[in-house]
Amino acid sequence: MTKLQVEGLSAFYGQSQALRGLTLELSGGEVLCLLGRNGAGKTTALKAIMGTVPPSSGRLVLDGRELTGLPPQEIPRAGIGYVPQGRRLFTELTVWENLEIGLMTRKTGREALEHALELFPVLRERMQQRSGTLSGGEQTMLAMARAMCLNPSVIMLDEPTEGLMPSAIAGIREAVIRLRSEGVAILLVEQRVDAVLPVADRVAFMDHGEIKAELPIAEVRANPDLLHHYVGIAARPARPATC
């Protein structure tokens, strides 16, 4: 069933059009990956969905509910969790306070928190630690856990593996796979193709603020030239989803 429906979303930075009629659909238990070069409009697409870059046109529907035109603070309350690029934790607040903000958003209870901590148990020991003092991997886990505290039906992740050690990347990948198996729809923005191929169901290639092609992952795997064409890199062999 379609969870998130985006139709013709456009956005500008001043006079410059950064997003041109973005259209995508995302079902529960599905991972759609947005791939593209720097400046292709991937992050802007997520920000326009969240409303922090106000869309100039387009529609946004979540679980059949029209979200178009709602103020930005209503989008997460409707059930879209967002892990922004660079994690954007409240670094002066403790781990618990970061999570508490997530819990307050939709008034989700202990269950949402326990679910997040079950996925990232290391955070249990760090509850009173200032989040800015966590390692990069732990910060990404906290950013994901904070978004999970919303008990969202859609999670959008903007380059969650950026700057992480391979062991931390594996942890994040496992969490994505687990969320997908639980029926959460995931919109993943990445530049690391090797981080995408094991978890994505579909890939949308973005360039100049629009989706140029959207393909099932099997087709992307079968045609490495596509990656070279749209992202400018050669694809490395895909690792299995369980790694």
Next chain:
Amino acid sequence: MDLAPYLLLAGLEGLVQASVLMLTALGLSLVFGVMRVVNVAHGEFYMLGALIAWACGAYIPGPPVLGFVAGLLVAPLAVGALAWAADRAVLQKIGYNPEGTIVSTIGMLYILQQGALLTFGPDARAVDAPFYYTIRTPWFGYSSYKLFTVAVAILLVAGLWLLMRKSKVGLLMRATQFDRETALNFGIPVGKVYSAVFAIGAMMAAVAGVLVVPNQQAHYLMGTDPLLLSFVVVIVGGLGSIPGTIAAAVLIGLSDGLLSVFFSPTLAKIVSTLLVALVLIFRPEGLFTVKGRRA
């Protein structure tokens, strides 16, 4: 009389000044810290607090303590409501644009000042202290009301600290202060938080005005000095830092008291202005701010 009593007297006067300054400057610092708004009209909220306290004292029959208590309740509520409305009607409409907020708060300053002149007139208004009790020392007697002022200020600052550190509202304010966009991404109603912060900042100034008015008369131009001193405190303490603001208020208040008693009030102002200049040159993040951190 030897030096020690003078020092004690100057220290007490400095402490009283520091406590009032701490309240006013904390309001300014809170508004800047969370909203990044330089509120040039902040001193006028202090002035309004003082004038409302005078009005309560003048129009509520009975002993002065009744009017004072009424002033302590009515002034912050009325001024807070006014600030909340000003935020919704003006600052929010201009999107908290930094230059725009400075210009518009200058406009608010003149509107409030001239509004007070029209309403209360140009005369300075004396307000009775709620109680008269002199604390006797071997060298001099000291007003118990002034020490009451210090106690109330400490209580209010403790209350603000608890609000910011221990309450959910405070958590939302701190989150908004650290990262407005991420706050929006987590459903925090940033507009409402800003309005609340602007109102709380104004309420702090209004309470300071109420507390100070039995020691100095209420007047429509009385907001200028506390505004300038608050800016001094906020710059010395570190913009947006609550502990820094408290420490700087005590420093500036005490130095002001000591220099005023031993030399002259003018020299006290010169020294505090010089301190601001030195801080801006050598430690622009403030004397009491750890680099990269704000409380």
